[in-house]
Amino acid sequence: MDAFAVIADPNRRRILDTLRDGAADVGTLVERLGISQPLLSKHLAVLRDAGAVDVAVDGKRRIYRLAEDPLPAVLAWVTPYHRKWAASLDHLSRLIDEENA
Numbered sequence: 001m002d003a004f005a006v007i008a009d010p011n012r013r014r015i016l017d018t019l020r021d022g023a024a025d026v027g028t029l030v031e032r033l034g035i036s037q038p039l040l041s042k043h044l045a046v047l048r049d050a051g052a053v054d055v056a057v058d059g060k061r062r063i064y065r066l067a068e069d070p071l072p073a074v075l076a077w078v079t080p081y082h083r084k085w086a087a088s089l090d091h092l093s094r095l096i097d098e099e100n101a
Contacts, residue, residue: 003073006050023065
């Protein structure tokens with residue numbers, strides 16, 4: 001599945017946001033996100049297949065965490081925009097500083 005399709009779903013974005021704070025098992029994610037376990041498992045499978053999350057088995061529990069390099073295609077696409085906007089904001093900041101001096 002395309003990386004942008006992966007993050008197009010708001011539930012998958014919420015899962016990624018939650019895992020950004022640290023690894024969690026399915027039960028913890030169900031509790032934090034307030035979605036059913038079958039729906040969560042479906043979204044976790046999509047995220048795992050896309051390489052956005054890793055899973056480790058700990059006894060009967062599956063622990064999910066963000067992958068080391070999740071969604072590289074999204075990062076590659078957005079980076080040039082981020083650089084342009086950051087440069088524009090830096091330039092604006094310098095102009096304001098010069099005007100205030």
